[in-house]
Amino acid sequence: MHTDLPSPEDPEEPPSRGRLASLKEFHSAGRGFWGNIPDADWHDWRWQLRHRITTLEQLQRLMPTLTPEEFAGTQLANHRLALAITPYFFNLIDPADENCPIRWQVIPRVEETHTASWEMSDPCGEDSHSPVPGLVHRYPDRVLFLVTDRCAAYCRYCTRSRLVSNATGYDFHPDFAGQIEYIRQHSEVRDVLLSGGDPLLFNDERLEHLLSQLRAIPHVEFLRIGTRIPIFLPQRITPQLCDMLRKYHPLFISIHSNHPRELTTEVRDALARLADAGIPLGNQSVLLRNVNDDPVVMKAHLQKLLLCRVKPYYLYQCDLISGSAHLRSSVRKGLEIMEKLRGHTTGYAVPQYVIDAPDGGGKVPINPDYILSRNADRVVIRNYEGKVFEYPEGPDGTPMTAPPVEIEEALV
Ligand SMILES: *Cc1c(COP(=O)(O)O)cnc(C)c1O
Ligand code: SF4
Numbered sequence: 001m002h003t004d005l006p007s008p009e010d011p012e013e014p015p016s017r018g019r020l021a022s023l024k025e026f027h028s029a030g031r032g033f034w035g036n037i038p039d040a041d042w043h044d045w046r047w048q049l050r051h052r053i054t055t056l057e058q059l060q061r062l063m064p065t066l067t068p069e070e071f072a073g074t075q076l077a078n079h080r081l082a083l084a085i086t087p088y089f090f091n092l093i094d095p096a097d098e099n100c101p102i103r104w105q106v107i108p109r110v111e112e113t114h115t116a117s118w119e120m121s122d123p124c125g126e127d128s129h130s131p132v133p134g135l136v137h138r139y140p141d142r143v144l145f146l147v148t149d150r151c152a153a154y155c156r157y158c159t160r161s162r163l164v165s166n167a168t169g170y171d172f173h174p175d176f177a178g179q180i181e182y183i184r185q186h187s188e189v190r191d192v193l194l195s196g197g198d199p200l201l202f203n204d205e206r207l208e209h210l211l212s213q214l215r216a217i218p219h220v221e222f223l224r225i226g227t228r229i230p231i232f233l234p235q236r237i238t239p240q241l242c243d244m245l246r247k248y249h250p251l252f253i254s255i256h257s258n259h260p261r262e263l264t265t266e267v268r269d270a271l272a273r274l275a276d277a278g279i280p281l282g283n284q285s286v287l288l289r290n291v292n293d294d295p296v297v298m299k300a301h302l303q304k305l306l307l308c309r310v311k312p313y314y315l316y317q318c319d320l321i322s323g324s325a326h327l328r329s330s331v332r333k334g335l336e337i338m339e340k341l342r343g344h345t346t347g348y349a350v351p352q353y354v355i356d357a358p359d360g361g362g363k364v365p366i367n368p369d370y371i372l373s374r375n376a377d378r379v380v381i382r383n384y385e386g387k388v389f390e391y392p393e394g395p396d397g398t399p400m401t402a403p404p405v406e407i408e409e410a411l412v
Contacts, residue, residue: 016296023260023300024307026268032091033062042088045236049152049201053085059107065095066107073108081161083108085153089232092261101259101291104327106153112323123319124159125360132182134174138362142191143183146174147199147210152232157286157324159356164197172197180213187219195226200236204244211248223248226284228256234270242277254282254313258292260301268308275309282313285351287337293329295340302341302349312351317366319356331355331366339368343384 034042034051041047053059056074060066066074077083085106093107094100122128129138136144149164149172158164183189192214199207214220229236230253245251253274257263275281283305285292292298302312315338318328334353341350354363372380372388376395382388392400 020296020300020303023297024304026263026265026304026307028265029088029091032087034087034091043235045233045238048086048088048233048235051087052153053087053090054083059083062090063093063095065098067098069109069111070103070107072110073112076110076113077108081108081112081156081158081164082154084151086233088235088266089153092264099290101288101297102261104291105155105157105258105288108156109326111326112156114325115322116325119320119322119324120358121161121322123321123358124356125358126160129360132175132178134172134176135179135182137182137186137189138360141188142193143186143189145179145183145192145194145214146172146196147194148174148197148201150201151196151198152201152229152236155228155286157288157318157321157327159319159321160197161321176210180217183214183220184217190219190221191224192220192222193224193226198227198229199225200227200229200241204241208244208247211245211251215248222250222252224252224254226254226256230255230267230270230274231257231262234264234266237270237273239273242273242279245274245279246277249278252280252282254284255310256284256286257301257305257310258285258288259297260304263301263304263308271308271310281308281310283310283351284314284316285312286316286318287329287334287353288318288327289329291327293333293337295337298337299341299345299349302351303345306346306349312349314363315351315353317353317355320358335366335368338366339384342368 031037031042037047053062056071056077059074060071074083089102089106092102094103097103126136126138126144129136131137134146136146138144146160151158151164154164183192194210199210202210211223214223255271257267271281285301287293292301305312315334317331317334318324320328338350338353353366355366356362357364370381370383372382374380374393377400378390378392380388380390394400
């Protein structure tokens with residue numbers, strides 16, 4: 001029964017400590033090829049957007065070390081998912097390393113054209129749970145509100161690749177008036193999650209217009225924004241944006257970061273501005289092969305998020321998105337990583353590992369087994385070190401109480 005238990009001490013732990021510490025160091029993304037650009041331009045988010053890398057020619061010029069897989073993938077990029085990389089984020093790529101974890105997330109590869117029968121263009125069944133265009137209502141008390149199909153840069157494994165950047169001709173047209181009216185008429189919706197695409201690509205005025213309309217609905221208690229902009233384009237997190245957002249509390253933001261190298265000094269400062277505006281920050285990561293499916297990398301990333309005042313929220317098993325097999329890791333690997341987190345580091349650093357069930361089943365929590373058995377009078381559990389414990393409990397789940405004691409006896 002105990003053969004699968006983890007060994008109490010990880011023999012790799014001591015040598016990996018140095019690696020863990022170095023992964024947690026903060027560095028600036030630097031200027032790279034853009035050394036001559038005036039500071040005002042470099043720090044201007046609109047300049048960064050205008051100068052994104054979007055073509056094979058630009059990529060080849062900046063990165064002569066493009067592999068044949070990347071070359072072929074980039075040639076085909078716009079058939080599946082647009083190519084865009086901000087100059088800031090491009091500087092995080094190590095052109096000398098074919099396995100650079102940043103590179104695999106944003107540079108197309110020919111494997112994106114390899115699709116299997118179990119892969120899907122809408123792996124979470126969002127379209128079938130959409131009462132009005134741009135709104136997904138799958139859970140009882142909350143809705144997903146899609147704002148735009150554009151992102152600052154495009155992730156190669158995106159769950160909404162059918163939609164983002166319109167590369168596949170999906171023709172995404174949100175209907176803000178219809179989306180807001182639906183929420184108004186559904187008083188059970190107490191939580192609205194703005195996502196996309198990336199809502200923070202909107203300018204402050206358009207975003208505020210949306211937030212103020214949602215805030216005006218009495219039963220909407222809690223607003224959230226899901227965004228990868230703090231990672232791809234930290235320049236967008238201006239003091240003006242933060243001053244606007246803080247008017248709409250309670251407002252939470254979930255960022256999307258996958259690897260410690262994404263957490264630069266620029267990102268740390270942008271996240272500090274959001275946190276100082278009173279916005280609770282969470283992070284969603286996707287478990288990606290050769291990017292973060294390694295316990296040391298994952299732990300460094302999660303601990304580094306805490307240094308940026310971000311609570312790791314979800315770790316997603318990569319959805320069965322068409323052409324993503326080369327980036328997907330296994331559930332077995334995910335569980336092995338979770339096993340090395342819980343108890344080994346603070347619970348604040350431990351995200352909930354989930355599989356977004358295919359065809360619209362929603363997020364299903366996936367945990368290592370800590371309950372070994374349940375008997376008529378106890379639950380048998382084990383801790384992170386593999387030590388076994390018992391917790392008494394009645395057969396129908398009632399708490400175990402001590403047998404009654406005679407009063408005189410108790411007084412003696
Ligand atoms: C993830 C998701 C939500 C939010 O779920 P939480 O567990 O509350 O973060 C809401 N709607 C849809 C469709 C989602 O995929
Ligand atoms: S930022 Fe989010 S929505 Fe945009 S491409 Fe990446 S995963 Fe998809």
